[in-house]
Amino acid sequence: MWTTAFLLYLVTGTTWADSCAGRCGAGLDSSMTCQCNTNCATYGDCCSDYYALCTQRGGGGTPDVTCDISCLANQLWDNDINRVQVWEYEINHQGQTTTSSTSDQAAQSLFTYLQEENVFLKPTYSTFLALLDNYTPSTSVAESQDAAEWIEIDAFLDAILATDVMNHLYNFLVEHGHVTDATSYREVIKELWFNLYARSSSGPINSSGFEHVLVGETSSKVSGFHNWIQFYLEEKKGAINYQGWVSRSQPLNIVAARFTWNGLSKAKGSFFVGVSPEFDIAIYTACALTKPNSSCSFTMAGTSLTIQTYDVAHKSGLQVATAYPNI
Ligand SMILES: *[C@@H]1O[C@H](CO)[C@@H](O)[C@H](O)[C@H]1NC(C)=O
Ligand SMILES: *[C@@H]1O[C@H](CO)[C@@H](O)[C@H](O)[C@H]1NC(C)=O
Numbered sequence: 001m002w003t004t005a006f007l008l009y010l011v012t013g014t015t016w017a018d019s020c021a022g023r024c025g026a027g028l029d030s031s032m033t034c035q036c037n038t039n040c041a042t043y044g045d046c047c048s049d050y051y052a053l054c055t056q057r058g059g060g061g062t063p064d065v066t067c068d069i070s071c072l073a074n075q076l077w078d079n080d081i082n083r084v085q086v087w088e089y090e091i092n093h094q095g096q097t098t099t100s101s102t103s104d105q106a107a108q109s110l111f112t113y114l115q116e117e118n119v120f121l122k123p124t125y126s127t128f129l130a131l132l133d134n135y136t137p138s139t140s141v142a143e144s145q146d147a148a149e150w151i152e153i154d155a156f157l158d159a160i161l162a163t164d165v166m167n168h169l170y171n172f173l174v175e176h177g178h179v180t181d182a183t184s185y186r187e188v189i190k191e192l193w194f195n196l197y198a199r200s201s202s203g204p205i206n207s208s209g210f211e212h213v214l215v216g217e218t219s220s221k222v223s224g225f226h227n228w229i230q231f232y233l234e235e236k237k238g239a240i241n242y243q244g245w246v247s248r249s250q251p252l253n254i255v256a257a258r259f260t261w262n263g264l265s266k267a268k269g270s271f272f273v274g275v276s277p278e279f280d281i282a283i284y285t286a287c288a289l290t291k292p293n294s295s296c297s298f299t300m301a302g303t304s305l306t307i308q309t310y311d312v313a314h315k316s317g318l319q320v321a322t323a324y325p326n327i
Pocket of ligand 2: 293318
């Protein structure tokens with residue numbers, strides 16, 4: 001029987017080595033002039049018919065292989081080179097608790113040690129830290145973002161968009177039709193995480209995805225707050241009282257903690273411990289865009305995980321209302 005490639009050659013004169021016909025998802029083959037797997041977009045060596053034949057965006061029918069959410073999650077996990085190394089920090093989980101418990105199961109803090117001098121100098125961390133004081137936790141206060149703050153946001157975006165983690169997310173979003181090029185990618189990330197919104201139709205413009213998920217907000221209790229760096233910093237300042245863990249997921253190093261922040265309580269706040277800021281942004285962005293308002297389930301590092309995201313109601317573009325690991 002004639003192979004697809006041979007028929008292709010007869011019809012178009014294109015040879016096997018120039019085309020993705022029959023090769024979608026194939027591993028790197030340096031005997032070929034171009035490649036047909038998700039890494040080719042990163043390396044710029046995709047065959048000219050790669051998007052048409054191998055990806056949903058190209059309308060190429062049923063793709064042989066696409067990088068689904070589990071595939072992406074593993075790429076993010078495996079390439080998160082800015083993640084804190086085991087010798088750079090130490091945490092102390094202490095007692096287990098429940099969301100309804102009234103006693104403190106943890107006399108000590110969650111974090112006992114972090115090698116700040118290594119970790120906080122990395123560009124995605126230093127630019128992340130610069131953003132944290134731009135937000136007022138109280139949701140009843142209107143937020144504003146002045147030009148100086150947008151400069152800090154752009155510096156953070158520049159830093160994270162230069163990482164492998166965000167590059168893998170880019171390839172995934174292109175393949176699944178959520179962005180078309182680097183410019184639209186940056187705009188989508190800005191809209192999801194940084195453009196301010198009101199949480200209720202008559203309420204003040206008091207929130208953003210970044211503020212809610214990575215910084216935390218307060219009203220009569222704590223809402224959001226799903227980032228380990230902010231937890232570490234606020235705990236070090238004495239503003240957080242860690243009261244024990246409600247659940248944990250290993251080896252992903254996720255903790256769902258019960259704690260108070262400035263005296264207000266959070267019955268269960270879950271976050272990845274030790275991941276880079278770009279990892280949080282990437283995994284939540286993938287779920288927010290592909291499974292808005294629902295559970296996003298995948299396998300990462302051999303472990304099943306569900307991330308829940310919600311989209312804010314009022315705008316045409318998706319904006320993150322919240323995003324967290326559901327453990
Ligand atoms: C934003 O402010 C309004 C009005 O004070 C408040 O009702 C709303 O709850 C705030 N946002 C959040 C997330 O609570
Ligand atoms: C998510 O839910 C909100 C609130 O129900 C709704 O307004 C919004 O349109 C939903 N977004 C999507 C993408 O379904």
